Amino acid sequence: xxxxxxxxxxxxxxxxxxxxxxxxxxxxxxxxxxxxxxxxxxxxxxxxxxxxxxxxxxxxxxxxxxxxxxxxxxxxxxxxxxxxxxxxxxxxxxxxxxxxxxxxxxxxxxxxxxxxxxxxxxxxxxxxxxxxxxxxxxxxxxxxxxxxxxxxxxxxxxxxxxxxxxxxxxxxxxxxxxxxxxxxxxxxxxxxxxxxxxxxxxxxxxxxxxxxxxxxxxxxxxxxxxxxxxxxxxxxxxxxxxxxxxxxxxxxxxxxxxxxxxxxxxxxxxxxxxxxxxxxxxxxxxxxxxxxxxxxxxxx
Amino acid sequence: xxxxxxxxxxxxxxxxxxxxxxxxxxxxxxxxxxxxxxxxxxxxxxxxxxxxxxxxxxxxxxxxxxxxxxxxxxxxxxxxxxxxxxxxxxxxxxxxxxxxxxxxxxxxxxxxxxxxxxxxxxxxxxxxxxxxxxxxxxxxxxxxxxxxxxxxxxxxxxxxxxxxxxxxxxxxxxxxxxxxxxxxxxxxxxxxxxxxxxxxxxxxxxxxxxx
Ligand SMILES: Cc1ncc(C[n+]2csc(CCOP(=O)(O)OP(=O)(O)O)c2C)c(N)n1
Ligand code: SF4
Ligand SMILES: [Mg+2]
Numbered sequence: 001x002x003x004x005x006x007x008x009x010x011x012x013x014x015x016x017x018x019x020x021x022x023x024x025x026x027x028x029x030x031x032x033x034x035x036x037x038x039x040x041x042x043x044x045x046x047x048x049x050x051x052x053x054x055x056x057x058x059x060x061x062x063x064x065x066x067x068x069x070x071x072x073x074x075x076x077x078x079x080x081x082x083x084x085x086x087x088x089x090x091x092x093x094x095x096x097x098x099x100x101x102x103x104x105x106x107x108x109x110x111x112x113x114x115x116x117x118x119x120x121x122x123x124x125x126x127x128x129x130x131x132x133x134x135x136x137x138x139x140x141x142x143x144x145x146x147x148x149x150x151x152x153x154x155x156x157x158x159x160x161x162x163x164x165x166x167x168x169x170x171x172x173x174x175x176x177x178x179x180x181x182x183x184x185x186x187x188x189x190x191x192x193x194x195x196x197x198x199x200x201x202x203x204x205x206x207x208x209x210x211x212x213x214x215x216x217x218x219x220x221x222x223x224x225x226x227x228x229x230x231x232x233x234x235x236x237x238x239x240x241x242x243x244x245x246x247x248x249x250x251x252x253x254x255x256x257x258x259x260x261x262x263x264x265x266x267x268x269x270x271x272x273x274x275x276x277x278x279x280x281x282x283x284x285x286x287x288x289x290x291x292x293x294x295x296x297x298x299x300x
Numbered sequence: 301x302x303x304x305x306x307x308x309x310x311x312x313x314x315x316x317x318x319x320x321x322x323x324x325x326x327x328x329x330x331x332x333x334x335x336x337x338x339x340x341x342x343x344x345x346x347x348x349x350x351x352x353x354x355x356x357x358x359x360x361x362x363x364x365x366x367x368x369x370x371x372x373x374x375x376x377x378x379x380x381x382x383x384x385x386x387x388x389x390x391x392x393x394x395x396x397x398x399x400x401x402x403x404x405x406x407x408x409x410x411x412x413x414x415x416x417x418x419x420x421x422x423x424x425x426x427x428x429x430x431x432x433x434x435x436x437x438x439x440x441x442x443x444x445x446x447x448x449x450x451x452x453x454x455x456x457x458x459x460x461x462x463x464x465x466x467x468x469x470x471x472x473x474x475x476x477x478x479x480x481x482x483x484x485x486x487x488x489x490x491x492x493x494x495x496x497x498x499x500x501x502x503x504x505x506x507x508x509x510x511x
Contacts (some may be wrong), residue, residue: 006367007367008366008368009366009367009374009376010374011370011374011381012366012399015400015416016366017403017416088406090339
């Protein structure tokens, strides 16, 4: 989809619901330096959502959608879970896949898009819960990485199956008791970021979504590296406040507490050598572009 | 076995696809009314009559005309607007024509605003809310139109018309095929022609979509 084609027919403009008019007028499709700072001054690519009030997944969605470098030419692939209830409200092309199949679907999609649009950059971004990524979909997740498929996998890690009422997941902490896992988890949280690195991912980050600027940087890097080099993996702590017994306002503090240096969501990053090189090149180009723009503004 | 007919509902929760009940699509130059193939001319007359009879005759333009994908789409949109203006000009006091968009097909949760839009996954909400008793789909991709038309037939008593740009819809009560700017405007002409000759269903309780 080219953003030039997103125009409302003039004769029916007035009857279009205002959210569509706003999307056409003030969303940041096509804006080069789009990012979390656009939130509040432009139309966001997410409308209302049906997550629990205060669910950190909603913050994560907002920051991610604000940070995608190329939303008009991005297809997101989702899977069943709390996240899937949000996608109908997202103004980026998206596909809902059968639970766990998201990385297989994304592999085929990415390949088909490169055949169909050889001259266009098309990004594919998977966004799924920990159950979909690490348990039922682990085969598809890993196989896509082994094959070096060029797309980003984002996991919303809330450390359990939230949408079905709180069952144990591979990313749950050892000993944790959930509503539908009363015995307590008997083994450790699966170390998927390390597995991702060993499986061929070129950029791996494990963090929370407490800082929008950090989410922006991570999402941008992960998409740009996946586009040029190979698979990337981002694991974001989006605590299920409902399951851990927190109030709507407490999600942010929960993330801050869990990202302290000794905690399980302390910022961790791995970048492969080719990815480092690419990021350095992109940063240099960016610097050049900004300097040129500054010069131009100075002349004007 | 009696022949199935595509009639206003409420039929039941999951009405069958009309195609599976032996209803087939018209050939070029034809249309269907209730599943019976008729010459296109007859369908214009009947659609105009249904519009003029309805308490809340409504046009639902879909994404293929709401969005200006190309010049043709924008022209069709202009024709839809014209048709709506004609309808407003031809109805009698008490009738309330509406033009409600179906901007896309996302199964929007948690809710839509039925006053300003219709969604193919729960079209009944918009029909119930506005008490729509006759509607026309135009510019809706076929698979979404069929889904939606079936839901309407299942849960409401609304009369459905499809102005389809392809081969028509079995699941509408009346369907044109090969829709074009000319055909949309021709329906407008028929509405003008029948103006004042059709008695609107204004007073019977049943008109407000017996939901
Ligand atoms: C093939 C299949 N198996 C099981 C389910 C049931 N199911 C729906 S959501 C869900 C859990 C989702 O957990 P997670 O991926 O962690 O997402 P969350 O809801 O926690 O965000 C399960 C098991 C399903 N929909 N499809
Ligand atoms: S159940 Fe948990 S993860 Fe799902 S929306 Fe509610 S708080 Fe968020
Ligand atoms: Mg989960």
